[in-house]
Structures are given as C-alpha cells and as structure tokens.
Amino acid sequence: MSWIVIVLLLLLGAAALSVWGAFKFTIRDPERTPPARDHVIVSPADGRIKYIRRIEQGTVPFAEKNGRRIPILESTKVVPMQEGYLIGIWMSFLVVHVQRIPITGMVEEQHYHACDKYLDFMLQEGAEYQNERNVVAIKSEHFRAPIVVIQIASIVVRRIISYVSEGMNVRIGDRLGLIRMGSQVDIVIPDSPSLELTVAVGDRVKAGETVIATY
Numbered sequence: 001m002s003w004i005v006i007v008l009l010l011l012l013g014a015a016a017l018s019v020w021g022a023f024k025f026t027i028r029d030p031e032r033t034p035p036a037r038d039h040v041i042v043s044p045a046d047g048r049i050k051y052i053r054r055i056e057q058g059t060v061p062f063a064e065k066n067g068r069r070i071p072i073l074e075s076t077k078v079v080p081m082q083e084g085y086l087i088g089i090w091m092s093f094l095v096v097h098v099q100r101i102p103i104t105g106m107v108e109e110q111h112y113h114a115c116d117k118y119l120d121f122m123l124q125e126g127a128e129y130q131n132e133r134n135v136v137a138i139k140s141e142h143f144r145a146p147i148v149v150i151q152i153a154s155i156v157v158r159r160i161i162s163y164v165s166e167g168m169n170v171r172i173g174d175r176l177g178l179i180r181m182g183s184q185v186d187i188v189i190p191d192s193p194s195l196e197l198t199v200a201v202g203d204r205v206k207a208g209e210t211v212i213a214t215y
Helices: 003-026 073-077
Strands: 040-042 047-055 062-065 068-071 084-091 098-100 105-113 133-139 147-153 160-162 175-179 183-190 211-214
Touching: 047 183, 062 084, 062 147, 062 183, 105 160, 133 160, 133 175, 147 160, 147 175, 183 211
Parallel strands: none
Antiparallel strands: 040 211, 047 084, 062 068, 084 183, 098 175, 105 133, 133 147, 147 183, 160 175
C-alpha cells in the first residue's frame, strides 16, 4: 500500500469522524428550564441573534439566510398587516437543534413547506424560495395577534420535524420541533404597548431559557 493511499484513508477517516461528531451534536436534546416568572417570551432556538427588524403595518416580513431574502408569505395567513418585530436566530451545526415554545398558548396554525429541489445558494437565482420551512403560529391570551416561529432548514440538509399540531395547547419551554444540521429560526413578535425586547444583535441565546422579550 503506497503512502498516497494511506494518506487518503486517513483523510477519509478524519472526515467520517467529523461528520459523525456533527451528527451527534444535532441529536442532542438536553432538558431546559424556562424562567420562573410570568410575562416573558423565551428564545425558540439555540444560536446567535442575527438580526432584529421592525415590521411596519402593511409590509410582509422576510427572513434572511446566506445573504438572500426569504419572504415569509405563509405567515400572512395568520398575522396579516401586523406591526411588531422579526428576530432571526442563526444556528451552527454545533448547537442543540431542538426548538422550544416561546410562550404559553395554543397552536393556531401550522404551515409546512417542503423543498423538492436541491439548489445552490451561490449559483441558482431564486434559491432563497426553496428552503424547507415550517411556520407555527401560537396564540397567546396576552397578544391580539399570534407569535409566529419559522423553522428554516439548510438548503443542503433539509429536514424539519414538528412536535406540535394545530389546536394543541402548549406551554413555554415545551419542545416545538427539530431541524437537522445548520439552520435558522425566526420569530415574529406582535407589537404591544408594554413589549420590550431584551436581546441585541450578536447575543447568544438558548432555546426555552433565554428571555428575548418581556410584556
């Protein structure tokens, strides 16, 4: 066996170990304890706050991934013309990829959108529309409009699993779903006179534990 073959085998082994290590990270599911106080909204995902955008009345909110806009057209079915905030949370493959319920309430609507094409973000125009995603609207008695969580899967590893269904009563910190590998979660928080955001761009957050807003 030549030294070239040995080097190739070593490289393949290292790559396999790296893939397995990344996969082990994605299937972690530690217990989380939500804050022991009322009137808070917790992060739906582990990761880093990528952006915080104001949503004005009459505009359609959009997520942003890899520099491309992803119109959240599905959310207009449950939160048309609302004012509020859109918070994007970027998740690396090293963080826990189980999402959590941000506020106690009821799942009013859920819209899953599959991706039936493998597209490269850098090569295909319009690839931003092809991400597999799941939109979950949670109605809380404290807000006139629902709080909406948008699970966005990676364009390469596209796998979203939902643990909730329409009409289900959910509590803050409950498991909402799972996204495999690198991905992103956005949350739409409707406006309220007493609403106050408690995170900033660049902050690291934990699903079910980090308070991102109070009301």
